[in-house]
Amino acid sequence: MPSSGSNFPRALIVQLARLGDLLQSLPVLSSLRERFPEASFDLLCPAPLVCLAEMFPGIQEAISWNGEDWHVLAKGSNGDLNHTFPQVVEYFSRFPSTPYSVVYNLNNHPRSVLAAHLFSEQVVGAGNQGPLHMCLPPWVAYLRHVANERGSNRIHLADALCGLCGMKPPAMAPTMQAIQIELSSDLASIMHDSSLVRIGIVIGAGDVDRRVPLATWCRVIEACAAHIPNCVCVLIGGAGEREAALALEDQLAPQYLSRLVNCVGRTTLPQLAHVFNRCEWVIGSDTGPLHLAVACGVRTIGWYFSRARVHETGPYGVGHYVWQHLGHGHPDLWPVMETIQLILHHEPVDSCSSEWDLWTSHRDEWGMFYSQNGKPDHAIVEREEIWERLSGMSLEHAV
């Protein structure tokens, strides 16, 4: 088995999906490190997320996969193979040349499977039987079934990724290494003021149908300001949400503007991690930033509606809450005061239960799960049987 030049085996984790998926790969990384403490792990991830992957504990090197470069190569030189192919060979030569002992591939997308096989002859996870094999590993088939059926399964995606790699969920929910990174002076002064209670509010969402109306966020901010002493609401979002953030400021009653910090489009991912790190709570409907907040050790309250489902993609760890919308469309009522009550008293209030269910996160030896009122139901108990059935074929892959 080839090694990295030292006596320790080298492994690569391939995660080419989006922010949320990358962050949900932290548990499998943690399990792999626990199981193979002598191995070194690199992580292949999309170029824009490399700065974040570098903050993952135990990652030797975060390797950038630039989809745009591949696009240009695939569509360039007018399709003449004699021109494009040498360019691709040359491009690929910039990646680490020594094959990895093993690649843990966390995504069943063909690009991810191909990338895994480009880096090692031994692939664990998606594509483990070969780059052209159509047969899905049991955990991939399970995840596909969950994605299609949206049933009441209770195995969290992050734990399923562990199963996919032949691991059990880690003993503790992992977090990222806290880093000190410079913020602009106005943000820095608020983030480091120990007298303030900072509530992060993720105003955007990748899909339009998963966005919370700005008026609702205004109500949340006003309620925080009215009920939580020394509270400052930190608006979180990407560059594409700048206008929405400005519109929110316009809609907000003037007396609350001093209780608002607008970070939208002003931070890099590491800076955002730093901002999250300084928050007490983060509220939002966009699962990606919520996972980042969780990875930074913050407690979160998710508002899940549209296609977001608590059981697969709820914040990973103990002590998080998710309000799950019961309908299929856009909610009419929003759990504004109920959320404030949770922050204040850590207790659920049942005032809009006809539209929303409140779920609380827990964990046991089979990983994360969400329950209502802390009572394990049949689906939670079933997890053990699922783990035994699916992992019987894939547990304990050695590095």
Added chain:
Amino acid sequence: MLILFFAFYFSLLTFHIFIMNTFQQNIEILRLQDPALAAQVVESSGGTLSIQTAKSGVPTASVNDRSIHSAYDPVREAERWAEHQIKDCQEGETLVVLGVGLLYHVQALRARLPQDAVILVMVPDIAELVDGLSVRSLQGWGERVQWVGGDPEQMALQVVQQSQRIRLLTYEPAVSIHPNSYDAFRSQLRDQLAKRVSGTLHIMVVGPIYGGSLPIAGYMVRALESLGHRVSWVDHSLHAPGYQHLDTIRDDRLRMTVQQRFSDTLGVISLAHVAEDPPDIVLAMSQAPLSMVVLEQMRRKKVLTAMWFVENFRHLTYWQQMIDGYDFWFVMQQAACLEAFKNAGASQVSYLPLAADPTIHQSVDLTPQEQQELGADVSFLGAGYRNRRELLPVLLGHEWSFKLWGNEWDRAGTLEAVLQRNGARIDTSTSVEIFNATSINVNLHSYTGMGFDPDGDSVNPRTFELASCGAFQVIDQRTLLSELFDESMMGVIKTPEELVPAVRTYLHEPERRREMAEQSKKRVVMSHTYAHRMQTLLSTVGLASPDRIGSILQGERQAESLMARSRDCPELLPLLKSFPATDRVELVDVARMIRRKGPEATLSREELLVLMMDEYRQEKRDFL
């Protein structure tokens, strides 16, 4: 005074000696490269260019007071030209420079290219070259330039014998000295390259919803397929019933708005087809529902587009709004039309006359019943334009039978008596039967005025179709007719008054009619089929994009060519060797071949890289 005289005389003498020395040195350089050309240069006395001194102190030139080079700094001007030209040049191309002048631009080009880059300079006029060689030295750069002289056909032959991957670089000021020679050269070069085509393209033809250009789109598709190209026809005539049903909307503005939206949707459908199966070029027919938004998106996606505008540019002027949308325009009119398109901003516009499809427009045997119904001494088939309504009644009341076919003849007056099938639209196959059944087919070009169109230049499709059927026709004079057909092939009338005498004359000369029609048929088969037109069109596009369409047409995407050129990437060889030598091989083909290995296959790094590229190639997320 005497001193001044001697000083002036001395300076003249010195200048003369300089010229003589430069010229002699240049002749020696030229003789080493091309002794025959050197001998021609020695024999010529020059005199095309008028030489002056530029402000920068170097020679410059003009012709008839028109500057060929900058009057201030010809060297800098040439450098800018060369820098602009080399942006598109690719390795392995032969660069063919059009325009001689004082050769500053050639020197600047040479200086910016690698040693092994081949530059051919076309020399249509030896005298012009003599002028240049008299005042500009070739030393240090001219040794690595090749000169190609002769008539346009000879020059074109010499160029294609050197290379088939050609990029034309035009120095416009010098080209304008001999525009006809260079046009003829381009045309010859295009024809020569067309003869050497070995590669096949994927061409997407986008047709109109309905109208006169619809059948032409069909002929184009057949012609391109007959030439071996893969054709994807986006046939919007499927949507014609729906589009025409919109006529039931009574409010004009509302109807036009809905029609526009309908048309826009068809444009997006075209775009979806492009995304699904990207072609090498999209070839649109007049009236194709491709909006500027759709065309701009195609350009962003690097899809080449061409439009064959088979309309009278003076009557239908929508081309002005679309001019930037297409990379290539082909028009059926010359001079004024080409000028108008260029002035409007067309980057590439070329003359491409209409044609016939001999597999459709052909001689047919008719049954006596068909002959009885469709035949006549004299016939006219076409729509009821004003000039036709005005002229055709003169054919009534004579010793011959006369039948009128076609639609849009309502309120036809005296012509109603001869109007066939109540003015129903006549389909193509019936048209062919009518042509064959008629002794004299009258072919009057449409015109919204009286008589013959005074600006009548283009030749209508009927002319080619009649000829292709071997049917005799009497036709009104068009300025472009004589370069397509000889007068011995059809009865050409110059004024409306000549119509009746011509009919009378030819009606009594069946053998002459038969011979003339036979000649016209031969001409169509030899030069005027849609296959000829498509060859010309693709060669024109290939010449203008040598690294894309040009290289594909010359077979550079075929397996054998790819293998022969894969020295920089030997890893490619194992992937290519399973393809037949003359098959065009693209990334998608190699990827397909790899996937066929089956689920258990172990793939090499190169195979995995091909599949990875193919995955990214397939992405269409931002196409629509």
